[in-house]
Amino acid sequence: MSTQKPTILSIAGTRAQKFFDDPRITQAQQLIREALADHQKDITSLTPAKSELKENYEQMIKELSAGRGGALYYNYIGSGFGRGPFVELCDGSLKYDFITGIGVHYFGHSHPDVIEAAVQGAIGNTVMQGHLQQNSNQNEMIQLLSEQVQKKGSAIKHVFLTSSGAMANENALKLAFQKRYPANRVLAFERSFSGRTLALSFITDKAAYREGLPQGLQVDYLPFYDVTNHEKSIKDATYALKKYIKRFPKQHACIFFEPIQGEGGSWEGNEEYFKALFTIAKENHISIISDEVQAFGRTQELFAFQYYNLAQYVDIVTIGKMSQVCATLFAEDHKPRPGLLSQTFTSSGVAINTGYKIIKSLVEDNFLGPKGKIQTLGDYFRVQLKKIESELPHLIQGPYGVGAMVAMTVFKGDAELNKKFSYRLFDLGVLTFTAGGDPTRVRFLMPIGAVEEKDIDEVCKIVKVALLSVSEK
Ligand SMILES: Cc1ncc(COP(=O)(O)O)c(C=O)c1O
Numbered sequence: 001m002s003t004q005k006p007t008i009l010s011i012a013g014t015r016a017q018k019f020f021d022d023p024r025i026t027q028a029q030q031l032i033r034e035a036l037a038d039h040q041k042d043i044t045s046l047t048p049a050k051s052e053l054k055e056n057y058e059q060m061i062k063e064l065s066a067g068r069g070g071a072l073y074y075n076y077i078g079s080g081f082g083r084g085p086f087v088e089l090c091d092g093s094l095k096y097d098f099i100t101g102i103g104v105h106y107f108g109h110s111h112p113d114v115i116e117a118a119v120q121g122a123i124g125n126t127v128m129q130g131h132l133q134q135n136s137n138q139n140e141m142i143q144l145l146s147e148q149v150q151k152k153g154s155a156i157k158h159v160f161l162t163s164s165g166a167m168a169n170e171n172a173l174k175l176a177f178q179k180r181y182p183a184n185r186v187l188a189f190e191r192s193f194s195g196r197t198l199a200l201s202f203i204t205d206k207a208a209y210r211e212g213l214p215q216g217l218q219v220d221y222l223p224f225y226d227v228t229n230h231e232k233s234i235k236d237a238t239y240a241l242k243k244y245i246k247r248f249p250k251q252h253a254c255i256f257f258e259p260i261q262g263e264g265g266s267w268e269g270n271e272e273y274f275k276a277l278f279t280i281a282k283e284n285h286i287s288i289i290s291d292e293v294q295a296f297g298r299t300q301e302l303f304a305f306q307y308y309n310l311a312q313y314v315d316i317v318t319i320g321k322m323s324q325v326c327a328t329l330f331a332e333d334h335k336p337r338p339g340l341l342s343q344t345f346t347s348s349g350v351a352i353n354t355g356y357k358i359i360k361s362l363v364e365d366n367f368l369g370p371k372g373k374i375q376t377l378g379d380y381f382r383v384q385l386k387k388i389e390s391e392l393p394h395l396i397q398g399p400y401g402v403g404a405m406v407a408m409t410v411f412k413g414d415a416e417l418n419k420k421f422s423y424r425l426f427d428l429g430v431l432t433f434t435a436g437g438d439p440t441r442v443r444f445l446m447p448i449g450a451v452e453e454k455d456i457d458e459v460c461k462i463v464k465v466a467l468l469s470v471s472e473k
Contacts, residue, residue, distance in 0.1 A: 164195075
Protein backbone atom coordinates (compact mmCIF):
# COMPACT_ATOMS: atom_id res chain seq x y z
CA MET A 1 0.00 0.00 0.00
CA SER A 2 1.25 3.49 -0.74
CA THR A 3 2.81 5.32 2.19
CA GLN A 4 1.24 8.59 1.15
CA LYS A 5 -1.02 10.45 3.51
CA PRO A 6 -4.65 9.33 3.01
CA THR A 7 -6.46 11.44 0.47
CA ILE A 8 -8.49 14.23 1.99
CA LEU A 9 -11.70 13.58 0.20
CA SER A 10 -13.47 16.36 -1.74
CA ILE A 11 -13.60 18.79 1.14
CA ALA A 12 -11.41 21.59 -0.17
CA GLY A 13 -12.25 24.97 1.34
CA THR A 14 -14.11 23.59 4.36
CA ARG A 15 -13.35 23.65 8.08
CA ALA A 16 -13.07 19.90 7.87
CA GLN A 17 -10.14 20.17 5.50
CA LYS A 18 -8.39 22.58 7.86
CA PHE A 19 -9.02 20.21 10.77
CA PHE A 20 -7.86 17.06 8.94
CA ASP A 21 -4.80 18.94 7.66
CA ASP A 22 -3.96 20.46 11.05
CA PRO A 23 -0.29 19.75 11.81
CA ARG A 24 -1.34 18.29 15.18
CA ILE A 25 -3.39 15.63 13.38
CA THR A 26 -0.49 14.91 11.05
CA GLN A 27 1.80 14.63 14.05
CA ALA A 28 -0.64 12.38 15.90
CA GLN A 29 -0.83 10.09 12.87
CA GLN A 30 2.96 10.02 12.74
CA LEU A 31 3.15 9.17 16.45
CA ILE A 32 0.69 6.30 15.95
CA ARG A 33 2.86 4.99 13.11
CA GLU A 34 5.98 5.15 15.27
CA ALA A 35 4.32 3.49 18.27
CA LEU A 36 2.91 0.81 15.99
CA ALA A 37 6.32 0.07 14.49
CA ASP A 38 7.90 -0.14 17.97
CA HIS A 39 5.31 -2.59 19.24
CA GLN A 40 5.28 -4.68 16.07
CA LYS A 41 9.04 -5.09 15.91
CA ASP A 42 9.15 -8.46 17.62
CA ILE A 43 6.20 -9.97 15.72
CA THR A 44 8.02 -12.23 13.32
CA SER A 45 6.78 -15.75 13.97
CA LEU A 46 4.12 -17.87 15.64
CA THR A 47 4.05 -17.57 19.41
CA PRO A 48 2.24 -19.84 21.89
CA ALA A 49 -0.18 -18.56 24.51
CA LYS A 50 1.34 -17.04 27.66
CA SER A 51 0.77 -19.30 30.65
CA GLU A 52 -0.07 -16.35 32.91
CA LEU A 53 -2.90 -15.28 30.57
CA LYS A 54 -4.44 -18.71 30.06
CA GLU A 55 -6.85 -18.78 33.00
CA ASN A 56 -8.23 -15.33 32.28
CA TYR A 57 -8.56 -16.21 28.60
CA GLU A 58 -10.54 -19.36 29.28
CA GLN A 59 -12.88 -17.33 31.48
CA MET A 60 -13.33 -14.76 28.69
CA ILE A 61 -14.18 -17.50 26.20
CA LYS A 62 -16.80 -18.91 28.57
CA GLU A 63 -18.30 -15.46 29.17
CA LEU A 64 -18.37 -14.52 25.50
CA SER A 65 -19.95 -17.83 24.45
CA ALA A 66 -22.62 -17.55 27.14
CA GLY A 67 -23.19 -13.85 26.46
CA ARG A 68 -23.73 -14.29 22.73
CA GLY A 69 -25.89 -17.36 23.24
CA GLY A 70 -23.71 -19.89 21.47
CA ALA A 71 -20.19 -21.29 21.38
CA LEU A 72 -17.53 -19.72 19.17
CA TYR A 73 -16.25 -21.84 16.28
CA TYR A 74 -12.68 -21.33 17.50
CA ASN A 75 -11.55 -20.26 20.94
CA TYR A 76 -10.58 -16.97 19.40
CA ILE A 77 -10.77 -13.58 21.06
CA GLY A 78 -8.49 -11.08 19.38
CA SER A 79 -6.52 -8.52 21.35
CA GLY A 80 -6.85 -5.87 18.62
CA PHE A 81 -3.22 -6.09 17.55
CA GLY A 82 -1.06 -7.92 15.07
CA ARG A 83 1.32 -7.50 12.20
CA GLY A 84 0.67 -8.53 8.61
CA PRO A 85 -0.51 -12.14 8.57
CA PHE A 86 0.02 -12.49 12.33
CA VAL A 87 -2.83 -11.79 14.71
CA GLU A 88 -2.56 -11.60 18.49
CA LEU A 89 -5.18 -13.28 20.69
CA CYS A 90 -5.99 -12.23 24.24
CA ASP A 91 -4.03 -15.23 25.55
CA GLY A 92 -0.92 -13.52 24.12
CA SER A 93 -0.49 -16.05 21.30
CA LEU A 94 0.28 -15.02 17.71
CA LYS A 95 -1.38 -16.97 14.93
CA TYR A 96 -1.17 -17.01 11.16
CA ASP A 97 -4.43 -15.58 9.88
CA PHE A 98 -5.16 -17.41 6.63
CA ILE A 99 -8.91 -16.87 6.72
CA THR A 100 -9.06 -13.13 7.62
CA GLY A 101 -12.58 -13.08 9.04
CA ILE A 102 -13.62 -15.06 5.91
CA GLY A 103 -12.07 -12.58 3.54
CA VAL A 104 -12.25 -9.23 5.33
CA HIS A 105 -8.75 -8.30 6.52
CA TYR A 106 -7.10 -8.07 3.12
CA PHE A 107 -4.06 -6.20 4.43
CA GLY A 108 -3.73 -8.39 7.48
CA HIS A 109 -3.51 -6.97 10.97
CA SER A 110 -2.55 -3.49 12.22
CA HIS A 111 -1.36 -2.37 8.79
CA PRO A 112 -0.06 1.21 9.28
CA ASP A 113 -1.80 2.60 6.18
CA VAL A 114 -5.09 0.96 7.08
CA ILE A 115 -4.87 2.34 10.61
CA GLU A 116 -4.07 5.78 9.25
CA ALA A 117 -7.13 5.71 6.97
CA ALA A 118 -9.24 4.38 9.86
CA VAL A 119 -8.09 7.17 12.19
CA GLN A 120 -8.98 9.73 9.56
CA GLY A 121 -12.42 8.15 9.26
CA ALA A 122 -12.76 8.03 13.05
CA ILE A 123 -12.12 11.74 13.58
CA GLY A 124 -14.96 12.66 11.25
CA ASN A 125 -18.07 14.22 12.77
CA THR A 126 -20.12 11.03 13.20
CA VAL A 127 -19.52 7.37 13.77
CA MET A 128 -22.07 6.19 11.22
CA GLN A 129 -23.40 7.71 8.03
CA GLY A 130 -26.91 7.00 6.80
CA HIS A 131 -29.93 7.93 4.78
CA LEU A 132 -30.27 11.69 5.34
CA GLN A 133 -26.61 12.33 6.09
CA GLN A 134 -23.92 11.06 3.77
CA ASN A 135 -20.41 12.53 3.87
CA SER A 136 -18.02 13.32 1.06
CA ASN A 137 -15.97 10.14 1.46
CA GLN A 138 -19.01 8.14 0.28
CA ASN A 139 -18.99 10.09 -2.93
CA GLU A 140 -15.30 9.27 -3.46
CA MET A 141 -15.99 5.57 -2.86
CA ILE A 142 -18.97 5.55 -5.22
CA GLN A 143 -16.99 7.31 -7.98
CA LEU A 144 -14.09 4.88 -7.59
CA LEU A 145 -16.31 1.78 -7.79
CA SER A 146 -18.40 3.22 -10.62
CA GLU A 147 -15.29 3.97 -12.68
CA GLN A 148 -13.86 0.49 -12.09
CA VAL A 149 -17.05 -1.45 -12.78
CA GLN A 150 -17.54 0.24 -16.17
CA LYS A 151 -14.19 -1.01 -17.45
CA LYS A 152 -14.55 -3.73 -20.09
CA GLY A 153 -17.83 -2.24 -21.32
CA SER A 154 -20.30 -2.89 -18.51
CA ALA A 155 -23.47 -0.74 -18.41
CA ILE A 156 -23.38 -0.89 -14.61
CA LYS A 157 -22.62 2.53 -13.15
CA HIS A 158 -24.67 3.25 -10.03
CA VAL A 159 -23.40 2.24 -6.58
CA PHE A 160 -25.57 1.91 -3.47
CA LEU A 161 -23.45 1.42 -0.36
CA THR A 162 -24.61 -0.61 2.61
CA SER A 163 -23.38 -2.26 5.75
CA SER A 164 -23.34 -6.01 5.00
CA GLY A 165 -23.07 -8.45 2.14
CA ALA A 166 -26.54 -9.76 2.92
CA MET A 167 -28.02 -6.25 2.69
CA ALA A 168 -26.20 -5.67 -0.61
CA ASN A 169 -27.79 -8.88 -1.91
CA GLU A 170 -31.24 -8.01 -0.52
CA ASN A 171 -31.02 -4.68 -2.31
CA ALA A 172 -29.99 -6.45 -5.52
CA LEU A 173 -32.99 -8.76 -5.27
CA LYS A 174 -35.34 -5.82 -4.73
CA LEU A 175 -33.96 -4.03 -7.80
CA ALA A 176 -34.52 -7.13 -9.92
CA PHE A 177 -38.03 -7.79 -8.58
CA GLN A 178 -39.10 -4.20 -9.10
CA LYS A 179 -37.73 -4.18 -12.62
CA ARG A 180 -39.27 -7.53 -13.55
CA TYR A 181 -42.61 -7.23 -11.71
CA PRO A 182 -44.75 -9.37 -11.49
CA ALA A 183 -42.10 -12.10 -11.90
CA ASN A 184 -41.53 -13.50 -8.40
CA ARG A 185 -39.16 -16.45 -8.71
CA VAL A 186 -35.37 -16.61 -8.52
CA LEU A 187 -32.90 -18.86 -10.28
CA ALA A 188 -29.88 -19.79 -8.20
CA PHE A 189 -27.19 -22.44 -8.12
CA GLU A 190 -26.69 -25.63 -6.19
CA ARG A 191 -24.19 -25.23 -3.34
CA SER A 192 -24.54 -21.43 -3.37
CA PHE A 193 -24.32 -19.07 -0.42
CA SER A 194 -25.77 -15.60 -0.55
CA GLY A 195 -26.32 -14.54 3.06
CA ARG A 196 -28.58 -15.09 6.02
CA THR A 197 -31.64 -12.85 5.71
CA LEU A 198 -34.98 -14.64 5.43
CA ALA A 199 -35.08 -14.24 1.65
CA LEU A 200 -31.42 -15.13 1.12
CA SER A 201 -31.73 -18.26 3.26
CA PHE A 202 -33.73 -19.66 0.36
CA ILE A 203 -31.14 -18.76 -2.28
CA THR A 204 -28.39 -20.23 -0.11
CA ASP A 205 -28.47 -23.93 -0.89
CA LYS A 206 -28.02 -25.32 2.60
CA ALA A 207 -30.93 -26.88 4.49
CA ALA A 208 -29.46 -26.25 7.96
CA TYR A 209 -29.34 -22.50 7.31
CA ARG A 210 -33.12 -22.29 6.83
CA GLU A 211 -34.28 -24.84 9.36
CA GLY A 212 -37.47 -23.57 10.98
CA LEU A 213 -37.82 -20.55 8.65
CA PRO A 214 -40.98 -19.83 6.69
CA GLN A 215 -40.41 -20.03 2.94
CA GLY A 216 -40.00 -16.48 1.74
CA LEU A 217 -38.90 -16.97 -1.83
CA GLN A 218 -39.49 -19.45 -4.67
CA VAL A 219 -36.07 -20.55 -5.87
CA ASP A 220 -35.15 -22.94 -8.68
CA TYR A 221 -31.61 -24.36 -8.53
CA LEU A 222 -29.28 -25.00 -11.43
CA PRO A 223 -26.24 -27.30 -11.25
CA PHE A 224 -23.05 -25.23 -10.91
CA TYR A 225 -20.03 -25.64 -13.18
CA ASP A 226 -17.92 -28.76 -12.79
CA VAL A 227 -14.40 -28.24 -14.12
CA THR A 228 -13.94 -32.01 -14.49
CA ASN A 229 -16.87 -32.22 -16.89
CA HIS A 230 -17.01 -29.04 -18.99
CA GLU A 231 -19.39 -30.08 -21.81
CA LYS A 232 -21.77 -31.95 -19.52
CA SER A 233 -21.87 -29.00 -17.10
CA ILE A 234 -23.04 -26.68 -19.85
CA LYS A 235 -25.53 -29.21 -21.21
CA ASP A 236 -27.04 -30.03 -17.81
CA ALA A 237 -27.30 -26.44 -16.63
CA THR A 238 -28.82 -25.07 -19.86
CA TYR A 239 -31.24 -28.00 -19.95
CA ALA A 240 -32.33 -27.26 -16.36
CA LEU A 241 -32.65 -23.54 -17.07
CA LYS A 242 -34.83 -24.08 -20.13
CA LYS A 243 -36.95 -26.56 -18.19
CA TYR A 244 -37.60 -24.08 -15.36
CA ILE A 245 -38.42 -21.27 -17.78
CA LYS A 246 -40.89 -23.56 -19.54
CA ARG A 247 -42.41 -24.70 -16.25
CA PHE A 248 -42.76 -21.16 -14.87
CA PRO A 249 -43.03 -18.88 -17.91
CA LYS A 250 -42.20 -15.20 -17.27
CA GLN A 251 -41.98 -15.87 -13.54
CA HIS A 252 -38.22 -15.57 -12.98
CA ALA A 253 -37.05 -12.08 -12.04
CA CYS A 254 -33.35 -12.88 -11.81
CA ILE A 255 -30.56 -15.41 -11.91
CA PHE A 256 -28.34 -15.03 -8.86
CA PHE A 257 -24.81 -16.42 -9.15
CA GLU A 258 -21.41 -16.44 -7.46
CA PRO A 259 -18.69 -16.34 -10.16
CA ILE A 260 -16.61 -18.51 -7.82
CA GLN A 261 -18.54 -20.32 -5.10
CA GLY A 262 -16.79 -19.40 -1.87
CA GLU A 263 -18.76 -20.91 0.99
CA GLY A 264 -19.41 -23.95 -1.17
CA GLY A 265 -15.63 -24.62 -1.23
CA SER A 266 -13.97 -22.32 -3.81
CA TRP A 267 -15.60 -23.91 -6.87
CA GLU A 268 -14.55 -22.10 -10.02
CA GLY A 269 -16.93 -20.87 -12.69
CA ASN A 270 -16.35 -20.82 -16.45
CA GLU A 271 -16.82 -18.20 -19.14
CA GLU A 272 -18.44 -20.47 -21.73
CA TYR A 273 -20.74 -22.03 -19.13
CA PHE A 274 -21.90 -18.66 -17.78
CA LYS A 275 -22.36 -17.21 -21.27
CA ALA A 276 -24.49 -20.17 -22.36
CA LEU A 277 -26.80 -19.68 -19.37
CA PHE A 278 -26.91 -15.91 -19.46
CA THR A 279 -27.73 -15.78 -23.17
CA ILE A 280 -30.88 -17.77 -22.41
CA ALA A 281 -31.60 -15.60 -19.37
CA LYS A 282 -31.29 -12.40 -21.41
CA GLU A 283 -33.60 -13.76 -24.12
CA ASN A 284 -36.17 -14.35 -21.39
CA HIS A 285 -35.80 -10.94 -19.69
CA ILE A 286 -34.26 -12.38 -16.55
CA SER A 287 -31.90 -10.01 -14.70
CA ILE A 288 -28.40 -11.29 -13.97
CA ILE A 289 -26.93 -10.68 -10.51
CA SER A 290 -23.28 -11.43 -9.76
CA ASP A 291 -22.78 -11.98 -6.03
CA GLU A 292 -19.13 -11.04 -5.46
CA VAL A 293 -19.32 -10.47 -1.74
CA GLN A 294 -16.52 -13.02 -1.41
CA ALA A 295 -14.89 -13.03 -4.87
CA PHE A 296 -14.45 -9.24 -5.28
CA GLY A 297 -10.74 -8.41 -5.30
CA ARG A 298 -9.65 -12.04 -5.43
CA THR A 299 -9.20 -12.69 -9.14
CA GLN A 300 -6.94 -11.03 -11.69
CA GLU A 301 -9.65 -8.41 -12.23
CA LEU A 302 -11.17 -6.25 -9.52
CA PHE A 303 -14.62 -7.68 -10.26
CA ALA A 304 -14.92 -11.42 -10.80
CA PHE A 305 -17.51 -10.97 -13.60
CA GLN A 306 -14.81 -9.03 -15.47
CA TYR A 307 -12.47 -11.99 -15.03
CA TYR A 308 -15.04 -14.20 -16.80
CA ASN A 309 -15.68 -11.53 -19.48
CA LEU A 310 -19.34 -11.16 -18.55
CA ALA A 311 -19.64 -7.37 -18.78
CA GLN A 312 -22.29 -7.61 -21.52
CA TYR A 313 -24.51 -9.84 -19.41
CA VAL A 314 -24.41 -8.78 -15.75
CA ASP A 315 -27.04 -6.20 -14.67
CA ILE A 316 -26.24 -6.02 -10.97
CA VAL A 317 -23.16 -6.88 -8.93
CA THR A 318 -22.74 -6.96 -5.17
CA ILE A 319 -19.51 -6.65 -3.22
CA GLY A 320 -18.45 -6.88 0.41
CA LYS A 321 -15.97 -8.25 2.91
CA MET A 322 -12.55 -6.87 1.82
CA SER A 323 -14.19 -3.61 0.70
CA GLN A 324 -15.20 -3.02 4.35
CA VAL A 325 -18.33 -1.19 3.20
CA CYS A 326 -20.60 -3.34 1.03
CA ALA A 327 -22.34 -2.25 -2.16
CA THR A 328 -24.94 -3.03 -4.81
CA LEU A 329 -23.89 -1.76 -8.24
CA PHE A 330 -26.48 -1.59 -11.00
CA ALA A 331 -27.20 -0.45 -14.53
CA GLU A 332 -29.39 2.53 -15.38
CA ASP A 333 -32.29 0.30 -16.44
CA HIS A 334 -32.36 -1.27 -12.96
CA LYS A 335 -32.57 2.05 -11.10
CA PRO A 336 -35.07 1.75 -8.22
CA ARG A 337 -38.12 3.97 -7.87
CA PRO A 338 -37.98 6.25 -4.80
CA GLY A 339 -38.57 4.45 -1.53
CA LEU A 340 -37.22 1.03 -2.48
CA LEU A 341 -33.73 1.39 -1.00
CA SER A 342 -32.78 3.32 2.11
CA GLN A 343 -31.23 2.69 5.50
CA THR A 344 -30.23 4.30 8.80
CA PHE A 345 -26.72 2.92 8.52
CA THR A 346 -24.89 3.14 5.20
CA SER A 347 -21.68 2.39 7.05
CA SER A 348 -19.13 3.97 9.35
CA GLY A 349 -16.66 6.63 8.26
CA VAL A 350 -13.91 4.20 9.30
CA ALA A 351 -15.21 1.46 7.02
CA ILE A 352 -15.70 3.83 4.08
CA ASN A 353 -12.24 5.40 4.42
CA THR A 354 -10.39 2.12 4.85
CA GLY A 355 -12.39 0.44 2.08
CA TYR A 356 -11.53 3.29 -0.26
CA LYS A 357 -7.85 3.05 0.61
CA ILE A 358 -7.81 -0.72 0.10
CA ILE A 359 -9.59 -0.66 -3.26
CA LYS A 360 -7.46 2.24 -4.46
CA SER A 361 -4.39 0.22 -3.59
CA LEU A 362 -5.69 -2.80 -5.50
CA VAL A 363 -6.22 -0.66 -8.56
CA GLU A 364 -2.96 1.31 -8.38
CA ASP A 365 -0.44 -1.09 -6.89
CA ASN A 366 0.64 -4.43 -8.24
CA PHE A 367 -2.37 -6.60 -7.33
CA LEU A 368 -4.37 -7.21 -10.50
CA GLY A 369 -3.49 -8.87 -13.81
CA PRO A 370 -1.87 -12.24 -14.56
CA LYS A 371 1.36 -11.20 -12.82
CA GLY A 372 -0.25 -9.32 -9.96
CA LYS A 373 -0.03 -10.35 -6.32
CA ILE A 374 -3.50 -11.89 -6.24
CA GLN A 375 -2.71 -14.41 -8.94
CA THR A 376 0.94 -15.03 -8.11
CA LEU A 377 0.44 -15.55 -4.38
CA GLY A 378 -2.62 -17.72 -5.02
CA ASP A 379 -0.64 -19.79 -7.54
CA TYR A 380 2.35 -20.05 -5.21
CA PHE A 381 0.10 -21.35 -2.44
CA ARG A 382 -1.55 -23.89 -4.76
CA VAL A 383 1.86 -25.14 -5.94
CA GLN A 384 2.96 -25.72 -2.33
CA LEU A 385 -0.28 -27.52 -1.47
CA LYS A 386 0.06 -29.61 -4.62
CA LYS A 387 3.46 -30.78 -3.35
CA ILE A 388 1.78 -31.95 -0.14
CA GLU A 389 -0.88 -33.68 -2.21
CA SER A 390 1.76 -35.56 -4.20
CA GLU A 391 3.37 -36.74 -0.94
CA LEU A 392 0.10 -37.55 0.85
CA PRO A 393 -2.47 -38.28 -1.89
CA HIS A 394 -4.58 -40.38 0.49
CA LEU A 395 -5.06 -37.38 2.80
CA ILE A 396 -5.55 -34.44 0.47
CA GLN A 397 -7.08 -33.73 -2.94
CA GLY A 398 -6.74 -30.45 -4.77
CA PRO A 399 -5.94 -27.67 -4.25
CA TYR A 400 -8.83 -25.85 -5.91
CA GLY A 401 -9.88 -22.27 -6.48
CA VAL A 402 -9.21 -19.20 -8.57
CA GLY A 403 -6.84 -16.30 -7.88
CA ALA A 404 -6.57 -15.80 -4.16
CA MET A 405 -9.41 -18.18 -3.29
CA VAL A 406 -7.75 -21.44 -2.29
CA ALA A 407 -9.30 -24.65 -0.95
CA MET A 408 -8.49 -28.32 -0.68
CA THR A 409 -10.34 -31.51 0.15
CA VAL A 410 -8.87 -33.41 3.06
CA PHE A 411 -9.85 -36.83 4.36
CA LYS A 412 -12.04 -37.38 1.29
CA GLY A 413 -14.28 -34.47 2.26
CA ASP A 414 -15.47 -36.02 5.54
CA ALA A 415 -17.13 -33.16 7.47
CA GLU A 416 -16.09 -34.29 10.95
CA LEU A 417 -12.45 -34.92 9.99
CA ASN A 418 -12.31 -31.57 8.19
CA LYS A 419 -13.51 -29.84 11.32
CA LYS A 420 -10.97 -31.75 13.39
CA PHE A 421 -8.28 -30.74 10.92
CA SER A 422 -9.21 -27.05 11.11
CA TYR A 423 -9.14 -27.23 14.93
CA ARG A 424 -5.76 -28.93 14.80
CA LEU A 425 -4.49 -26.16 12.54
CA PHE A 426 -5.85 -23.59 14.98
CA ASP A 427 -3.99 -25.26 17.86
CA LEU A 428 -0.83 -25.28 15.76
CA GLY A 429 -1.30 -21.58 14.98
CA VAL A 430 -3.06 -21.33 11.61
CA LEU A 431 -6.55 -19.91 11.11
CA THR A 432 -8.57 -21.47 8.28
CA PHE A 433 -12.20 -22.51 7.85
CA THR A 434 -14.17 -25.37 6.42
CA ALA A 435 -16.51 -24.91 3.45
CA GLY A 436 -19.20 -26.84 1.58
CA GLY A 437 -20.92 -30.05 2.52
CA ASP A 438 -20.45 -32.63 -0.17
CA PRO A 439 -17.49 -32.77 -0.08
CA THR A 440 -16.50 -30.56 2.83
CA ARG A 441 -13.33 -28.64 2.04
CA VAL A 442 -10.82 -26.55 3.96
CA ARG A 443 -10.58 -23.02 2.67
CA PHE A 444 -8.01 -20.25 2.85
CA LEU A 445 -8.53 -16.52 2.26
CA MET A 446 -5.10 -15.18 3.06
CA PRO A 447 -4.29 -11.50 3.60
CA ILE A 448 -3.02 -10.78 0.10
CA GLY A 449 -1.80 -7.31 0.97
CA ALA A 450 0.32 -8.59 3.85
CA VAL A 451 1.42 -12.12 3.09
CA GLU A 452 4.77 -13.23 1.63
CA GLU A 453 5.93 -16.50 0.13
CA LYS A 454 7.81 -17.35 3.32
CA ASP A 455 4.54 -17.14 5.29
CA ILE A 456 2.90 -19.53 2.84
CA ASP A 457 5.86 -21.90 3.25
CA GLU A 458 5.45 -21.85 7.02
CA VAL A 459 1.71 -22.43 6.80
CA CYS A 460 2.24 -25.36 4.42
CA LYS A 461 4.67 -26.99 6.87
CA ILE A 462 1.97 -26.73 9.53
CA VAL A 463 -0.72 -28.05 7.16
CA LYS A 464 1.38 -31.17 6.67
CA VAL A 465 1.92 -31.68 10.40
CA ALA A 466 -1.82 -31.24 11.05
CA LEU A 467 -2.76 -33.68 8.28
CA LEU A 468 -0.50 -36.36 9.65
CA SER A 469 -1.51 -35.85 13.25
CA VAL A 470 -5.26 -35.99 12.52
CA SER A 471 -4.79 -39.09 10.35
CA GLU A 472 -2.94 -40.86 13.16
CA LYS A 473 -5.82 -40.51 15.61
C1 LIG B 1 -20.98 -14.96 -1.76
C2 LIG B 1 -21.50 -14.34 -0.49
N1 LIG B 1 -22.62 -13.61 -0.53
C3 LIG B 1 -23.11 -13.01 0.58
C4 LIG B 1 -22.50 -13.16 1.80
C5 LIG B 1 -23.09 -12.51 3.01
O1 LIG B 1 -22.31 -11.46 3.47
P1 LIG B 1 -22.44 -10.91 4.95
O2 LIG B 1 -21.99 -12.01 5.85
O3 LIG B 1 -21.55 -9.70 4.98
O4 LIG B 1 -23.87 -10.56 5.17
C6 LIG B 1 -21.33 -13.92 1.89
C7 LIG B 1 -20.67 -14.12 3.19
O5 LIG B 1 -19.89 -15.02 3.40
C8 LIG B 1 -20.83 -14.54 0.72
O6 LIG B 1 -19.72 -15.29 0.74
